[in-house]
Amino acid sequence: MKLYILKRLVGMVVVVFLVLTIAFVIVRLAPGDPAALMLGPDATPADAAELRARLGLDRPIPVQYLTFIVNALQGDLGQSLFFNRPVLSVLAERVEPTAFLALFSLAISVVIALPLGIFVAYRRGSFLDQSAVSVAMLAASVPSFWTGLVLQRYLATDLGWFPASGYGGPDATFLDRMGYLMLPSIVLGIVNSALILRFTRASMLDVLGEDYIRTARSKGMTEGRVVLRHAMKNAAIPIVTVVGLTFALLVSGAVVTERVFNIPGMGNLVVGAVLRRDYPVIQGTLVVVATLYILINLAVDLLYLVIDKRVRY
């Protein structure tokens, strides 16, 4: 088992290294001179040369690459061109809303989808099951920004149940700020529930068809105990996996949802960076988010060891 964990860690390091490499390559895929692109059409050649020198773009590609990797490993992801500050500190300021948005919507979707998924799997083929599956399919097909706009228009602007947009002023308290995240979290939670529901239902269906479930029933065990103790335990692995995987979905969703509700999180930052051609920020966000994704999925894999005693790597 120790060997397994070691292997996973080495694999993770390789993938993180590749993530850094991809982020490095992406920015250099730009046709023409990235410095000129970043500065826009009004820049003089001298400005471009100056920026190239500042970003190290005038050096040979292998040198640039090595510098990038070495700096990144030391936690230096470069300077934002727009904010004129280190990318990591710009990102750090925007983490709070995005992290809580992701957390709340994950909580909402788990609370909705997990019990519902278990229940409808148990009542397979019933009206409720069919409706839940159809609604989940529909929720996965509607663009989240659209759901966001519609709910914002009717629940926030018209009915005033939620703040319509923003994240409070500079002196808003923590609770105030969280209030601004309510509706966005619901929007993102709905989309995420669809995936978790389908996964929970499918893995419960798998388990409920197993022999040992029949055995448990034939022993006269109560249905509640069969479903919750026996089936749930073994359905847990795929469910934990999907919760880990939805992280990527949550981040993608957050990028769009933050834009709808005008929340100053990482999503808004990166869209702004794209519009301003602030390449270091784009690159830095890619690296940070992908690394987080890798770490979360590593944690999920290791969690299997705890959940399922049979898993021995």
Place this chain on the structure above:
Amino acid sequence: MAAASISDDPGLLRTLAERRSVLIAMLVFGLILAAAILAPLIAPADPAKMAVRARLSPPFGDYLLGADAFGRDVASRLLYAGRVSLLIGVGTALVATVAGIAIGLLAGFFSRLDAPLSRLIDAMMAFPDILLAISLVAIFGGSIANVILALSIVYTPRIARIVRAATLVIRELPFVEAARALGTGNLSIMTLHILPNIVSPVTVQATFIFAYAMLAEAGLSFLGVGVDPSIPTWGTMVNEGRQYIDQAAFLIFFPGIAVSVAVLSLQLIGDGLRDALDPRLAKEL
């Protein structure tokens, strides 16, 4: 799309049509496709023609689906926008499928390439799709071809992973061994023996990628970082309509419904295909 290659098998179509939801989805999607293709013939007006006095006209009056902030006919714009959205969806599905098959076959067939390619796939999949897509579009620029290219890069690893997994299994089967014993070359084994056996899972996944790509395109256009805002797509229409949401919510309703219905029907077709082609796949993928 890829489905065309197998749709000449009457058995499959019949199996698909047996499920009512899938049958309806195929009809609806066919209708959307036909409407987009025939847009120049059936559009009630020129989608770019402005009429200041018709500004924000409500639907079901002079204009079937109303007029936008420039007095342009929403119904016509919806039809033309559908062409772009569908083109990006199908383009992405095709490019990602071809690239994913190539990478997946190489990784699954040649053990030496497996580790590096698989780690690369893992690394690519660590980037959330919208995030990677907007970064790529920011670099490439916002033409339709570039958006297809960016989304293809995002979705290729999904196909590659499935193809790799299937290839790993198939290359050990006796008929591949037999072909090898007969002196068949690697390329022939891959194209003649392995490829035909991975068509089913790839087709299913390509259908889903078609759907995801349309959703992603709508998201990119909504963020203003997709195709050039002057090109109508369902996403740009929602983005434009957003400013007028309090006076004319219909401006975001119609394009939002269009993209949802198209994506929903594709997902239903994908589910149907999956169950029809291989019931066991329903669990594995």
